[in-house]
Amino acid sequence: MCLSIDIASVDRLVRCCLCYWKIATNQISVYFLEDDALARLHDEIFSDPSLTDTITLPIDAPGICATPHVLGEAFISPKAAIRFLGPRSEDTDLLYREISRYVVHSLLHLIGYDDQTSEDRKKMRIKENQALCMLEKKRALITG
Numbered sequence: 622m623c624l625s626i627d628i629a630s631v632d633r634l635v636r637c638c639l640c641y642w643k644i645a646t647n648q649i650s651v652y653f654l655e656d657d658a659l660a661r662l663h664d665e666i667f668s669d670p671s672l673t674d675t676i677t678l679p680i681d682a683p684g685i686c687a688t689p690h691v692l693g694e695a696f697i698s699p700k701a702a703i704r705f706l707g708p709r710s711e712d713t714d715l716l717y718r719e720i721s722r723y724v725v726h727s728l729l730h731l732i733g734y735d736d737q738t739s740e741d742r743k744k745m746r747i748k749e750n751q752a753l754c755m756l757e758k759k760r761a762l763i764t765g
Contacts, residue, residue, distance in 0.1 A: 624699050624700075624703070624716070624765065625765040626653055626699065626720070626763060626765060627763070627764045627765055630761075630762070630763045630764040631651055631724065631763055633761045634721060634724055634725075634756060634761050634762065634763055635649055635651065635724070635728065637755065637756055637759055637761045638725060638728050638752055638756070639728075641752060641755050642732060642752075644683050644692070644732055645683075645690070646681070646683070646690045646691070646692040647688075647689035647690045647691065648689060648690070648691045648692065649691075649692045649693065649694075649695070649728070649731065650693075650694040650695070651694075651695045651697065651724060651727070652694065652695070652696045652697065653697050653698075653699055654696055654697070654698060655698070655700070656672055656698055656700050656701070659672065659673060659676065659696055659697075659698045660672050660673075662676060662696055663676060666678070672698075672701075673698070673701075674697070674698050674701035674702070674705075674723060675695060675696065675697050675698070675701075675723050675726060675727050675730075676695070676696040677693065677694070677695050677696075677727045677730035677731055678693050678694045678695075678696075679692070679693040679730065679731050679733075680692065680693040680694070681693070682733065683732050683733065692731045692732070693731040695724065695727035695728070695730075695731065697720070697723045697724060697727060698723075699720050699723075701723070702716060702719040702720045702722075702723060703716065705719060706719055713765065717762055717763050717764055717765060718753070718762055720763050721753065721756060721762040721763045722749055722753060724763065725748075725749050725752045725753060725756075726745065726749055728752075729745055729748055729749065729752075734748065
């Protein structure tokens with residue numbers, strides 16, 4: 622499946638989320654990678670060559686005084702969303718919503734949320750769902 626991602630829609634999603642969470646920063650980098658590139662990066666950074674859906678590298682914590690303030694970098698596998706959805710990935714609206722979820726999830730990591738425990742995962746999922754509802758209302762989900 623060939624998947625295009627509209628970069629302007631990614632920018633809008635990121636800006637809407639940061640505004641919603643009242644986070645100020647000068648820079649966030651979001652990269653969409655093929656699975657093999659993401660697995661290599663995972664191995665390089667974490668000495669773990671297994672496939673993952675996202676890698677998030679926080680740089681400047683929210684609220685820290687840095688000039689310029691760089692929140693961090695997010696590396697995302699759109700194919701992970703396709704795998705997760707299976708045959709439902711043929712529904713492009715559903716697929717782009719899932720990719721939007723991955724970006725929101727990465728942003729939450731960049732602002733300090735963690736998903737190491739079941740309680741942390743539950744909190745993150747609630748925040749993700751709240752953000753996705755807001756993004757849907759603003760028509761700010763990622764598009765192709």
